[in-house]
Amino acid sequence: MSTTEPSAGGAPAPSDKLDKRVLTIAGVVVLGAIMSILDITVVSVALPTWQKEFDATTADVAWTHTAYTLALAVVIPMTGWAADRFGPKKLYLMALTLFTLGSVLCAFATSLPMLIAFRVVQGFGGGMLMPLGMAILTKAAGPERIGRVMAVMGVPMLLGPIFGPILGGWLIENLSWHWIFLINLPIGIAALVYTWFALDKDEVHPSETFDFVGVLLLSPGLASFLYGVSSIPHAKEVHGSLFTGKVIGFSVVGIALIIAFCLWALNKKNAHPLLDLTLFKNRNLTIAVIAMSLFGIAFSGSSLLFPTFFQSVQGYGTTGSGGMLAPQGIGAMVMMPAAGLLVDRIGPGKVVMAGAALVALGMGMFTVVGYDTGKPYIFASLFVMGLGMGATMMPIMTAALATLREAAISRGSTTMNIISQVANACGAAVFSVLITTNLASTPELEAAGEVSKLGENPDPSLVAEILGKFGLTPASLDPTVLLPQMATAFTDTFVVATVLLALVLVPAFFLPRRPVQSDGEKPMMMH
Template identity: 35%
Template sequence: MRRLEYKWLVGITFVLGLIMQILDMTVLNVALATLGREFHVGEGTLQWVLTGYMISLAVFVPSSGWIADRFGSKRTFQLAVVLFTLASVLCGLATEMWMLIGARILQGVGGGMLVPVGQAMLFRAFPADERAKASAVLSVPITIAPTLGPLLGGVLVEYASWRWIFFINVPVGAIALLFTVLFLREEQRDRPGRFDLPGFVLAGAGLAALLVGLDQGAQAGWTSPPVWGTLLAAAALLSGLVLRELRTPEPMLDLRLLGDRLFGTGNALLVCSTGAIFGTLFLLPLFLQNLRGYSPFESGLVLMPQALAMLATTQVVSRLYGRVGPRPLLLIGFTVLISVGLALQLLNTRTPVWFLVLLLMWLGLGMGLMMTPLQTAAFARISGSAMGHASSLFNASRQVATALGTAVCATIFVALVETYSAAADLTAPGAAEQVQMAAYRGAFLTSIGFGALGLLLSLRVRNADAAATLDPTARRGRRRFRKQADTTTVR
C-alpha cells in the first residue's frame, strides 16, 4: 500500500482533533436540560458549563501561537489533545456541578490550543498553491460535526446516558494522539521570543470579557449593568492590548499581521460570513422546534442537507480556486448569502419542508463558495514562521464572530417579539404565532446586513495578492494569453 504523503497525515490528524472539539460543543447543547435535572441546578448555574469553557478558550487561543513556537507544534498539539480528552473523561465522571464546570474549563484549555496550532501545522504542511486543498480538508469536520452533533446528542441522552456525550470524545482523542505520536514531525522556531505576560493577560481577559458580554447581552438584555460593565471592561482591556502589542517587539498576539491587505480583509470577511451563518443557523432550529413542533432530532435532519451541500461545494471549489482566484468566488458566495436572507422573508408556519430544505442547500452552496477562498487567500502572504501567530489571530476572530452573530440575531428577535407583542392582540387565535413568525423574519434580515458588508469587503480582495496560492499552470496560461493579446494589439 502506498504511503500517504506527510501533508495528508497532518490533515487527518487535525481533522480528528477538530471533529472531537466541534462534536463536543454541539452535542452538549442538546443535553443541557438533562444536566439541569441531573444536578438540580437552574439556568444561571447551568450556563457556567458553557461560559467556563468559553472563558478558558478565549484565554488560550491568543497564546497558542507563542506556546507552539516555544515548545514545538507537535508537542503542543499532543498536549492539547491529551488535555481535551482527559477533561472529557472528568466531565463524564462528574458527580457535582462544580466538578463538571472545572472539567469544562480544562477542556477549554485544550480546545484553545488545538485548533490554532493544528491549522498552522496544516498550512505549513501544504505548499502555498495547494492550500485550497487544505481548506477543503478543514471543511469536512466543520460541516459534518455540527450537523451530527445534535443527532448524536439526542440519541446518547435518550438511549444511553448524558455521560456518554463526553465519553464519546475518548476514542477520537486516542486515535488523534496516536496519529500525532506516530506520524507528525516536530516544528519549532529557533527564536520564539520572550513570553509577553502583559499581552497574555490583556488578550485573554479582554477576549473572555467580550465573549461573555455578547453572550449575556443576548440573554439578559443590553441595559443590564453587569452586561454593559463587562463590555466596557472588554473595551478597555482590548484597547490596552492594541497599544501594548503594537509597541512591543515580541507580542503575544501579533496585530501587525492585520496590516497585510489580504490577511486583514480575510479576518473582516470571516466576521461577516460567520456572523451571518451562525446567526441564521442559531434561529432556524428554534423556529423548527418552537413553531413547527419538531424535536431536536427532527430539526437536525432538516438541517443536514445544508451541511452536505456545503461539503460537496467545498470539494469542487478547492479545485476551481486555483484557476479563478478568491475574488469571484467570494463575491458569488456573499451574493448567495444575501439571497438566502431575502428568501427567509417568505417563511411562515405553513412553509413546506421541501422549500426549507432547498433553501438550506442553497445556503450550504454559498458557505462552500466562501470557506475555501476566504481561508486560503487570508494566509496567502503569511510566512511559515508567522503562521502560528496568524492562526491564533484568525481563530480569535472566529470566536468573536460566532458570538457576535448569535448575539445580534437573538437580540433583534427578542426586541421584535416585545415590540410586536405590545401592538398585537395576543388573545386572538394564532396571534402569538404570528408575532413570533414576524420576529423570526426580522431577525433573519441580519444575514442580509452581514452579507452586504461582506460583499463590499470582497471587492478589496485582489487575485494578484493571492498569486502564491493559485495554480501555477493556470497563472502561466493567463500570462501567455495576455502576452499574445498584447502582441496582437501591437501588430
C-alpha cells in the same frame, strides 16, 4: 514557493496535487477539529436536560457554554508563541490530552459547578486545536495548495453544527447525557496515537521571549469582553435592558484591556509581542478579517436560530430538528472541493463573492418561511446556503493565510481564530437579542413567553393571572394564533441576517482575483 523547488531534504517539492503526506497530516487536523467543533454543538442540545438534572435555571446551565468560551479566549492568544517555543507536535498532543481528559471529567461530574469547572479544562485543550491545526496543515501544503487544504479543514467546521445536534439528541434520548462527553474518549485516544505517528518530530528553534505583559492584558481582556457580550441576551430577557451593570462593566473593562494590549504590541520596544499586529499591514489579511467578521456575526449568529425555529414553530423534536439541517451539510460537501481548487487556480476573490451571494440568497429564502412551510422549500434554501458556505468560509481563511511567510503562519492562524471567536460571540448575542425582542413584539407572544417560564404543567391560576395582565383570554394562546406570529418573529430576524450577509460582498470584492503567493518582499514577523 514553487512546485519545482527542491525541498529541505533534497527531494522535489510537492506537486500541485495533495499528496499522501499532506492528506495524512490533514487527517490529524480534521480528527482534532471534529472533536472540538462536534463537542460544542452536541453540548448545546443537553442544556434543557441539565436544567432538570441539576435543578438549575437557564442562566445557570448557560455557564457550561460560557466557561468553555472563556477558556478558549484565555488559551488561544498563547497558542502561536507556544507552538514556536515547544513545537506544534508536542503542543497538539498536549491539546488533545487536555481535551480528552476534560471530556472524561465532564462525564463524571456530579454537580453543575463541577461540570462548569471541567468544561474549562476541556476549553483549554479545545482552544489550541483549531489554530494549531491550521498552522500545521498550511505549513505542510505550501501556499500554492492552501485553498484545497483549507477546504479539507472546513469539513468539520461545517458538518459539526449539522450532525452535532442529531448525535447529541440521539445519545441523550437513548443513553444519557454523560455519553456526549464519553464519546470523546475513544476518538481522543485514536487521535493521540494517529498524531504521534503521523506528524514529524518537532524542530524547535526558540528565539523569542514570552510576552507576559501581553498575556496579562489580552487574555483577561478577551475573557471579560466575551463574558459581557454573552450576558446581553440574559440581561434583555430578565431585566428588559441591554445595558445592565454586568454587561457594561465587563465589556468596558475587556475593551480597555484589549486596547491597552494593542498599544503594547505596537510599541517598538516590544520585540516579540504575543500577537504580531504588523500582520495587518498585509492587505489581503486585513480585508479577509473584515469579510470573516461580517460573515461570522451574520451567519454564526443567525444559524443558531434554525433548531429553535424547527422545534418551536414547526414542531420537530430535538433529533428531527438536527436532521432538517442535513441539506446544508450536503451543499457544503458538494461545493468545498471545487471551491478549494478554484481558489488555488483563480484566487479567492471571485469564489468568495459567489459564495457570499449564495448564502445571502439561501438566507433570503428563509425570510418568507411560515409555520406550515413544506420540507422541499426549506431543504432547497438550506442546500443553497450550504453551497455558499462551502465557497465562503475557508476561501476567506485562505486569502488571509496564503500570503504570509512560513514563520508567520502560526501567529496568523491564531489571530484569525481570536477574531473568529469574537465575531461568533457577538453574532450569537446580537441575534439572541433580536429574536427575544421580536418574540415579545405582540401581547400574545409576550404572554406566551411568560407562561412558558412556568414549566410544563403550569398552575391554571398563574396562567390566568398572566393573561389578565395583558388583557387576553386562553384562546390567545391557541397554536393557530401563536404559530403565525412566532414565524413572523423569526423571519424578521432572518431579514437582518440576509442584509448582513449581503454586506460580505463588499470586502469580498477587494480580495485577490488571481492565485495568492506568499509575500517574500519583507518578513511579516517581528524578529
